[in-house]
Amino acid sequence: MKWNRHSAAFFSAALVMCIAIGWLGVARVQAQGAAPFQIQGQLLNGTHDAPPDSVANLPVTIFQIGPQGPVERIVNTDARGKFSLTDVITNANAYFARVEYKDIKYYSEITPAPVGATLPLTVTVYETQTIPADFSLARVHLILEVQPKVFNGLQLVQVSNPTDRVFLIPLPLPAKYDKVQFDDVRDEGRAERLADGSILFPVLPNASEILYGITIPYTPPDFTLAMPLQNDVGGINLLVSKLGAVTATGANLSPGNPFTSQNGQQYLVFAAPGQKAGTTFTANISNLPGADNTQNLQTLIFVVGGLGGLALLAYPVYRRYAVKNKTNVTHDHATLVRALARLDDAYARNELDESEYQAQRAALKAEALKGQLTESSAGAQAAASDNG
Structure with missing residues (x-):
């Protein structure tokens, strides 16, 4: 077989997917x-x-x-x-x-x-235990970027485990989701995916949050988001990227002040109060665009799915890439840190209520993850070029 740039890119992509789904042991090399x-x-x-x-x-x-x-x-x-x-x-x-x-x-x-x-x-x-009787999710943040016929989402689940034992929880997942992928290949290895589509995830002592990417296809112009809850939840924040006349409504769903991320993307912010286990959080998202986005969806699934693997596979090249772009990387990180600091100060001055503060903080963390996606993807492309 002739080894060319396309072959190298395919080989790199294959390794990425193997790593991303936890098959680290498959790729043995001498x-x-x-x-x-x-x-x-x-x-x-x-x-x-x-x-x-x-x-x-x-x-x-x-x-x-x-x-x-x-x-x-x-x-x-x-x-x-x-x-x-x-x-x-x-x-x-x-x-x-x-x-x-x-x-x-x-x-x-x-x-x-x-x-x-x-x-x-x-x-x-750690030794294991069953879920404590008084356990609840502190807050669930669902951040949806509207694309034609699909939401590209990030979900941040805030948890607490003050014990010295580990226990498994079912992750809160929207019904009809298409893909769920963790940003860290180690988290992907920890997750237990069940045949019915649910995912169990261990909550380690002193854990604070669980972060994962999610894609949800929809048929425009309207979509009912439904998320069954198997644990009590202290509150839910829904952020939807502002696109045209897109809006969201729902029982006990209150709109907050719009949020603008560091890259200029505006999000509509909604908050719901605490929810009990056994209930379903719902929101009606209206006026969604209808153009076909199949290729973009496939690209997103690859990028999100390969995040952890890309970070490992492209590590040598990414280090060179990061050095070449050290000023930009450092600047972006510093910008996010300053944004978080300003947000904390505004909350301390009572300029934001609890739900708005938590929603905007989650959005900033999600943006940081998007930055990691971009950097890892660039590193993988450079790796493919070097192999070619």
Whole structure:
């Protein structure tokens, strides 16, 4: 087969999709490099009354992200939860570890190569429990960008787990959604997708939020958004990009002040009060555009679906890309930080109520994620060009 730029791009895309759906172990490569060094690691159990031997003799998967893709190695912990890997490739750019404990996957931080050679990889697992009787979602933010025949959405779920055990919750998902994808490949690995389309996700101790992308097809001009709730929710914010005469209405759905994001996109802001488990949040979105958008939808699904994988696959090239554009990247980050600071100050001065503050803060975080999508996509394109 002739290896050309198109072949390289296809190969990169295939690797991206494998990584994005959690098949990190599929892409095994034999790396060529200098003499290997050793990676040290420690498995901990963060539950105070965990069995003393809970971290002993457990398999640990170590991923080494090299120029040719991820390399997977499996080692076992000793009686104290320590593990090490001597068969290390030295041309890797980053390392991280994964452990499956009581059917839940746990990960270390993704560590750059210079740090991975000197500091241990640490993975903390927890004992499991059922959902606490008093558990509720603090707030759900659904941010919808209107495209012809499809909403490109981001959902931010605020949670709290003050215990030292982990539990699974069903994510609040709109009915008739098409795709759900997490921004971090590790979160994708943690998610448990069920046959009926529901998704269970572990809430770790000290967790604060769960973020994922979502696409929802619709038939114009009107669409009823319905989101069944399996847990109590403290409040719901709905943000819809302002396009033509698009608007939203619903029982107990109150309009707030429009919000303008850092890139100039305007959003209509709506807030709903707390909802009980077993109810369904609904909103009627009217005057939607009807032009065909099939190709754009396919592109979005690829980009959102490959976000975590792109970040890993394109890491070497993205580092070069980030250095070349360091001023812009730093400026964008600083702009978002300043915007969040201004928002916090306005809330402290009582210029915004709680729902408006939470909605606008979620929108800014969503915009930051869009920036990550753009940077990762650019890095992947550069990777394909280099391979060509």
